[in-house]
Amino acid sequence: MEVTWIGVLIKAIIILAVISAIAGFGTYIERKVLAFMQRRLGPMHVGPYGLLQIAADGIKLFTKEDIVPQNANAFIFKIAPVITAATAFIALSAVPVFPDFTIPSWIPVLGGTFVPSIASDLNIGVLFVLGMMAAGLYGPLLAGMSQANKWGIIGAARTAVQFLSYEVVTGLSILAPIMLVGSLSFVDFNAYQAGGIGDWLVWKQPVAFVLFLIAGFAETNRTPFDLLEHEAEVVSGYATEYSGMRWGMFFIGEYANMITVSVIAAVVFLGGYDAAGTLGWLFIMAKIAFFFFLMLWVRAAWPHVRPDQLMWLCWKVLMPLAVVNIVITALVMMV
Amino acid sequence: MYEMIAFYLFSALTIGLFMVTVMSKNVLYAMTSLASAMVLISGFFFILGADFLGVVQLIVYVGAIMALYSFAMMFFDATRDIKEKNTNNALVFLLGGLSALVLVLIFAAPIHSDAIHALYPIHEGAGNAQDVGIVLFTKYLVPFEVAAVMLLVAMIAGIILAGKKMDHSLTKDLDADDEILVVKDRK
Amino acid sequence: MGLEQFKNRNVGTQNYTMVDAGHSPQGAMCQFKQVVKRTFKGELFVGLWVTMRSMIKALFANDMHTVKYPLEKLPISPRYRAIHDMLRLLESGHYRCIGCGLCEKICISNCIAMDTRYDENQRKEVSEYTINFGRCIFCGYCAEVCPELAIVHGPRYENASQQRAGFSLFEDMLTPIDKLNLQQEYDGFGAVSPNADENIKQTPLAY
Amino acid sequence: MSEVQTVDNMISITIDGIEYKAKEGEYILNAARANDVFIPAICYLTRCSPTLACRICLVEADGKQVYACNAKVKEGMEVVTSTENILTERRAIMEVYDVNHPLQCGVCDKSGECELQNYTLELAVDSQSYMIPDTKRETTNWSSVLHYDPGLCIVCERCTTVCKDMIGDAAITTAKRGGAELDKSYKESMPKDAYSMWNKLQKSVIAPSNGTGETNCSDCGECIAVCPVGALASRDFVYQSNAWDLKRVPAVAAHSSDGAQIYYEVKPTSITDRTEKIYRVTNEWNYVSLDGSARFAYDFQNTTASKDKAAFDAAIEAFKKAETIRFNAMITNEEAMMLQTLKEKMGVKLYNPEVKAFQTFLNHYEAASGNSLWTTDPDAIMKKSDFVISIGAALRNDSPAMKYAFNNVQKLNKGAGLYFHPVGDTLIPTFGKTVEVFTHKVGHEELALYLVLDLFADKEKLPEDVKEYIDSFKKTETKTIKEKEVKTVKEMVLNEETGEEEEVSKKVTEMVDKEITVTTNGLVDLLGGDASKFDAAFEKMMKKKEHFSMMLGEDLYYHEKAENIAKLVALVEATCDMDVVMTPPKSNALGVALICDLDDAQSGYTIGYNENGDFRLSALGDGDLDMPALNQQEGTLCNIGKRLLPTNAAVEYNGYELNDLMKVLVGAPELTIDWTAMLPTDRGFKAIAFDDLTNSFDNDGSDNRGYRLETSNVETDLPEVEKCDESALLEGEIAYRCNPARQFNDFTDKSHEIFEAFALYASTEKAEALGNKVEVVFDNGSITLDVLADEKITGDIVKVPDFKAAKGVYDLFGGSRYKTVTLRKV
Structure with missing residues (x-):
């Protein structure tokens, strides 16, 4: 089927709407999961089992006063959260989300339009996603620098250090699978692993998988690497002065990034989707959900690390391992 | 369009x-x-x-x-806004204008010659990444390898410089992990 | 006595002593070993398992700790010190307070105040009595000192108010006369001990 | 106590093995108290005679068991305060006291200050061995202020003792009550003293001594103060507050010149009204006795005051154009000093008719005697005098301290007394058997002093003309008279109360015919006495008397011949070995007299300070500018004991003070009390800052409040005195300017516990004759008053009170206390 601009537009709208909703719903899931792991009930009062908590939160965030601190650089302060959310969604444009489908022909105007699984099927999709996630660091960074708050500055500094460092690990860790597949396109990754569970890259590249996961946690600012806004140390880091929907945008971005990382991990290492049928899509949904859940699970179970430990881990453990992994992979391919 | x-x-x-x-x-x-x-x-x-x-x-x-x-x-x-210490505006304009002119000349020269054509045409069927790879590993192999080695050296140097005294505690001569302060049991 | 103890001018540390809390690895090899050991020992996964186990228990074994507070309440101890109650005499229904002022005197946060007067029955009567619950720290001294077991700590612990200081009047705390039969005898602070009778010295009052 | 107590005749005694100094002839208990040794005692009061009701002060002196309150110290006496037997007795007594004593300690107004509680704990009474059926005893109110709960009463008789020995009213006494009879078996099983105490306790209760349910006394409330339990209380205070909630503010009683030590006890008014209010007044009752005004007239503060800038500015204007400031003696020394400063800097006149006469009299006295102030004080009189003479004072009304001293001398020092006053009084003769009352004519005060000279003067020293003048009154004749001869017979009588035999002295009188030469003293007859009986009576009075004191009252200062009287007083002092005390007419009259140069009359625009004037400064809350009342300000007062006493503010004051006016007018220090150290040292004051003044009593009763004014004594020749001018005698209806016992001024009148009305007081017969209401017509005006009968007055003279400044009674009386008036029924 031919990809038309209207299909891409529909896809983009779907991604924006659905992922935003899922990101919001993710907060509910997170609270619930954390609660259960601590034998609590979590949100219970808005809607059945607190299902409408997201609505309540949304109303609250939208109606809350938008405060810009007096000495802050207002312009930068205001656009910083937009950068986070925007880059997160731009990254999603190159990732296969939901199956492709054709709008049934009985629907007027749009009938017969093909909606692709990937909004923009770049042949260097993996790199693009990494690049956009790298650009996403400007959100926290500018936010922290613009708000005239010392906690914000510390948060911004940590953003720069942490994201830069772990970008290297992400790139290097995913390089080995790229070498094996010989392509940067997600479609090729999926095709490479199409042979069933035995073909999954995770078996061939377990080290890369683990490294990617660890780096993914750091890139998405999740426990145990949530140093940018760790309450016990820096109040709320780069988000200290934010409130209302601007604050909410940071978190939509964060949850979108979590989904992105989960998708990449699922597609690159866990076999991707079966392009042929709906079942494959359910399957990848399950995989993505598992990674998402893993992030919550880890948050409930593990303590966070110190900044120096974070750096130590990145530069002295993960990066050498990644390099070694690439060298070994190259050697094996050569032989 | x-x-x-x-x-x-x-x-x-x-x-x-x-x-x-x-x-x-x-x-x-x-x-x-x-x-x-x-x-x-x-x-x-x-x-x-x-x-x-x-x-x-x-x-x-x-x-x-x-x-x-x-x-x-x-x-x-x-x-805070930064105050520039600009003592000679004329000089700044002159230098800025000259460098802009030089850049325009450099980039405009090929247009004049209307002889622009790709030295390495795109390979049919090969992706963008492959094309770059081909160029890098054929014509620019030596500069690429030199750059790679340079980067590796820089990276190792960086790690060594940064990691040199990472284990050394600045506040104590004892290792911070070693001790826990406990109230002495006073009888 | 030597002067050693005065020579350490790092005041505050003299009373502390270092205790051995294990060894950190010496040398690169040891450190590497430790990293490897910790990586493969699975401590992290134990943590994951613990939380997962809790979640499973919570969801499927109904081992949930949450008390939905305004809807559910935990039973409180009889010795719990919440908002005061003023008790009545069970027989006559007259309130027990005799206006002796001991609670006012003993109150360490100085939140009890009372006005008394000489009433028409030639008795001391409490004309006004307030406790400033904005100040009260619920220490229980008033209940303990009360000779008549008139002021006691009741079970009403929901005393949040929109004002900084909520005042309570005597009547608010007094057992309603129609609920006299529901009045619980207090067995918290200051209540008569179960063996009180044994401790009383008998006097030869035959009359 | 008849010996003079000086440091020289201190003796040493041993109490529990430790040697102490004691005054000769002192009771063991007092000696112990003075030396901070604790001997338990419930019924004994330091300045009164032993009651022997509680018997708990039992000690062993030189091996014999005696009651410490009743046994006098001897040189080398060895006292043991507790032996096994004594402890048994004491414990038994305390147990008996606790029998049927209501356990209402929780609500008792004594609230922990209870001596019964203290001694029960002190003697560790934790079980009870005795029992008896209780009788119902109803609570009663004895008067407008006295509340008595016999259920709580332990019949220690402190109240009756203090009323009799100190106050002199003897208004209450023990009475019978129908208590159950003690079980006979107790007589054998119980310790002896405990049994007899119980026997008495079970039968008695306290009741008004006049047989009715109501006391007829001066309502001084001293019985409340001394009550060790909660039996006696002020009616207004019953169940109002616990003692521990009250903050005690040490102060000086503001209304009379006694300057008695008091504590204002203050606490917030109620839960809703947190401004502090005075709940009661207490005193150090072991050392000070209060009168009714001091104890009950406490709520005279100016509550309406606020900082009214307009009124303040008006006051400044008024001061700028004022020619006279009229004020009275209800001000502190500091304020008097301010007024004097105003006089010096702005040239205003200071007009104070109350004090002016006193000041003049003092000046005459100083000129005649060389003493800058009188030579003794009521406290010293009580401590050592055994013969007191009162001239020119309505003792019951003018000065409570004088009355107490007069009475106490009779009761405690086995003293005698002479009372000279034109208005007859039924109470004074009851003070003692050797009190002679002379109801003389108005104007005969000089003769009274001549009589004193005749009776007490060292004839060698007297000037010849005085001697001649005195002798001119005497007639000698021979008479056969029947003389009473008193014999003392001793016999053994069974004491009903204690059930013991006691030795009692009985006086048996026999009549004997005698022929003697009688010198009739015409002075006595002239003064209203009976000359034929007086000599014998006087001889009896003079037995064993060593220390003589004379009290002079307000009548003399307003006397037409005040100067001559002052000289006579000086002559008495010089020739009679007699101490003199003068009653300052109002609160701080002495302070004002010492500090201010007073003018004779007012003129022009007048500022009245608590007095009438064109512009009124008033602490009563009714003037043009509010001023603090004496319980609202710090400052010092001078009292009859020649002391400067510090007083403190008991309640809040929000308005302007005189010092604020001073700051604007002539400049002044920051605070009113900064003036204290600036009081004139040449008049006997000391340059001591207010905050450095002490305010306490020692255990032996010596007064350390403030400081005693410095007095000087210059040797002078005997003054030339004039003969009595008979022309000054008043005839016809006479009005006497005199206040009822608890009323001194507008402030006492303002207090809600003082009920004495502004009315004409007359003897019962006179009151009947006058009807309900009369118009008292003076030369320069008249005043219409209700007539009230005072059964303690005799004679025809009526008393017109002056405590309401607004009524202008001073002006009606002019420069005198007595005036011939016409009483017209209305």
Whole structure:
């Protein structure tokens, strides 16, 4: 089927709407999961089992006063959260989300339009996603620098250090699978692993998988690497002065990034989707959900690390391992 | 047609943003506009179909170099305007104008010669990344390897420099992990 | 006595002593070993398992700790010190307070105040009695000192108010006369001990 | 106590093995108390005679068991305060006291200050061995202020003792109550003293001594003060507050010149009204006795005051154009000093008719005697005098301290007394058997002093003309008279109360015919006495008397011949070995007299300070500018004991003070009390800052409040005195300017516990004759008053009170206390 601009537009709208909703719903899931792991009930009062908590939160965030601190650089302060959310969604444009489908022909105007699984099927999709996630660091960074708050500055500094460092690990860790597949396109990754569970890259590249996961946690600012806004140390880091929907945008971005990382991990290492049928899509949904859940699970179970430990881990453990992994992979391919 | 629109839009924005970078007295504006301009430059690559280079532009300039700039800028008060100490405006204009002229001349010269053609034509069936690879590993093999070695050296040096005294506690001569302070049991 | 103890001018540390809390690895090899050991020992996964186990228990074994507070309440101890109650005499229904002022005197946060007067029955009567619950720290001294077991701590612990200081009047705390039969005898602070009778010295009052 | 107590005749005694100094002839208990040795005692009061009701002060002196309150110290006496037997007795007594004593300690107004509680704990009474059926005893109110709960009463008789020995009213006494009979078996099983105490306790209760349910006394409330338990209380205070909630503010009683030590006890008014209010007044009752005004007239503060800038500015204007400031003696020394400063700097006149006469009299006295102030004080009189003479004072009304001293001398020092006053009084003769009352004519005060000279003067020293003048009154004749001869017979009588045999002295009178030469003293007859009986009576009075004191009252200062009287007083002092004390007419009259140069009359625009005037400064809350009342300000007062006493503010004051006016007018220090150290040292004051003044009593009763004014004594020749001018005698209806016992001024009148009305007081017969209401017509005006009968007055003279400044009674009386008036029924 031919990809038309209207299909891409529909896809983009779907991604924006659905992922935003899922990101919001993710907060509910997170609270619930954390609660259960601590034998609590979590949100219970808005809607059945607190299902409408997201609505309540949304109303609250939208109606809350938008405060810009007096000495802050207002312009930068205001656009910083937009950068986070925007880059997160731009990254999603190159990732296969939901199956492709054709709008049934009985629907007027749009009938017969093909909606692709990937909004923009770049042949260097993996790199693009990494690049956009790298650009996403400007959100926290500018936010922290613009708000005239010392906690914000510390948060911004940590953003720069942490994201830069772990970008290297992400790139290097995913390089080995790229070498094996010989392509940067997600479609090729999926095709490479199409042979069933035995073909999954995770078996061939377990080290890369683990490294990617660890780096993914750091890139998405999740426990145990949530140093940018760790309450016990820096109040709320780069988000200290934010409130209302601007604050909410940071978190939509964060949850979108979590989904992105989960998708990449699922597609690159866990076999991707079966392009042929709906079942494959359910399957990848399950995989993505598992990674998402893993992030919550880890948050409930593990303590966070110190900044120096974070750096130590990145530069002295993960990066050498990644390099070694690439060298070994190259050697094996050569032989 | 879309390429045209995109090109002119990106051009205008890029020039505008670089203007802001140069003209702004505020560090934050300068930095933000510079980063945005870099992103827009990657847009040119995408228009040209050089996706790989576009992404590399994103990762390297936006993700890495600019972040380092910004890290350095954190040592300044980002909320305050910077006062330039400009003693001789004429000189600045002269030098700026001359360098701009030189750049225009350099880039305009091939147009005049109307002899521009790709030295390495795009291979049919090969992706963008492959093309870059082919060029790098054929014509530019030696510079590429030299650059790679240089980068490796830089990286190792960096790790060694940074990690040299990482285990050394600045506050205590004892290792901080070794001890726990406990109240002496006073009887 | 030597002067050693005075020579350490790092005041505050003299009373501390270092205790051995294990060894950190010496040398690169040891450190590497430790990293490897910790990586493969699975401590992290134990943590994951613990939380997962809790979740499973919570969801499927109904081992949930949450008390939905305004809807559910935990039973409180009889010795719990919440908002005061003023008790009545069970027989006559007259309130027990005799206006002796001991609670006012003993109150360490100085939140009890009372006005008394000489009433028409030639008795001391409490004309006004307030406790400033904004100040009260619920220490229980008043209940403990009360000779008549008139002021006691009741079970009403929901005393949040929109004002900084909520005042309570005597009547608010007094057992309603129609609920006299529901009045619980207090067995918290200051209540008569179960063996009180044994401790009383008998006097030869035959009349 | 008849010996003079000086440091020289201190003796040493041993109490529990430790040697102490004691005054000769002192009771063991007092000696112990003075030396901070604790001997338990419930019924004994330091300045009264032993009651022997509680018997708990039992000690062993030189091996014999004696009651410490009743046994006098001897040189070398060895006292043991507790032996096994004594402890048994004491414990038994305390147990008996606790029998049927209501356990209402929780609500008792004594609230922990209870001596019964203290001694029960002190003697560790933790079980009870005795029992008896209780009788119902109803609570009663004895008067407008006294509340008595016999259920709580332990019949220690402190109240009756203090009323009799100190106050002199003897208004209450023990009475029978129908208590159950003690079980006979107790007589054998119980310790002896405990049994007899119980026997008495079970039968008695306290009741008004006049047989009715109501006391007829001066309502001084001293019985409340001394009550060790909660039996006696002020009616207004019953169940109002616990003692521990009250903040005690040490102060000086403001209304009379006694300057008695008091504590204002203050606490917030109620839960809703947190401004502090005075709940009661207490005193150090071991050392000070209060009168009714001091104890009950406490709520005279100016509550309406606020900082009214307009009124303040008006006051400044008024001061600028004022020619006279009229004020009275209800001000502190500091304020008097301010007024004097105003006089010096702005040239205003200071007009104070109350004090002016006193000041003049003092000046005459100083000129005649060389003493800058009188030579003794009521406290010293009580401590050592055994013969007191009162001239020119309505003792019951003018000065409570004088009355107490007069009475106490009779009761405690086995003293005698002479009372000279034109208005007959039924109470004074009851003070003692050797009190002679002379109801003389108005104007005969000089003769009274001549009589004193005749009776007490060292004839060698007297000037010849005085001697001649005195002798001119005497007639000698021979008479056969029947003389009473008193014999003392001793016999053994069974004491009903204690059930013991006691030795009692009985006086048996026999009549004997005698022929003697009688010298009739015409002075006595002239003064209203009976000359034929007086000599014998006087001889009896003079037995064993060594220390003589004379009290002079307000009548003399307003006397037409005040100067001559002052000289006579000086002559008495010089020739009679007699101490003199003068009653300052109002609160701080002495302070004002010493500090201010007073003018004779007012003129022009007048500022009245608590007095009438064109512009009124008033602490009563009714003037043009509010001033603080004496319980609202710090400052010092001078009292009859020649002391400067510090007083403190008991309640809040929000308005302007005189010092604020001073700051604007002539400049002044920051605070009113900064003036204290600036009081004139040449008049006997000391340059001591207010905050450095002490305010306490020692255990032996010596007064350390403030400081005693410096007095000087210059040797002078005997003054030339004039003969009595008979022309000054008043005839016809006579009005006497005199206040009822608890009323001194507008402030006492303002207090809600003082009920004495502004009315004409007359003897019962006179009151009947006058009807309900009369118009008292003076030369220069008249005043219409209700007539009230005072059964303690005899004679025809009526008393017109002056405590309401607004009524202008001073002006009606002019420069005198007595005036011939016409009483017209209305």
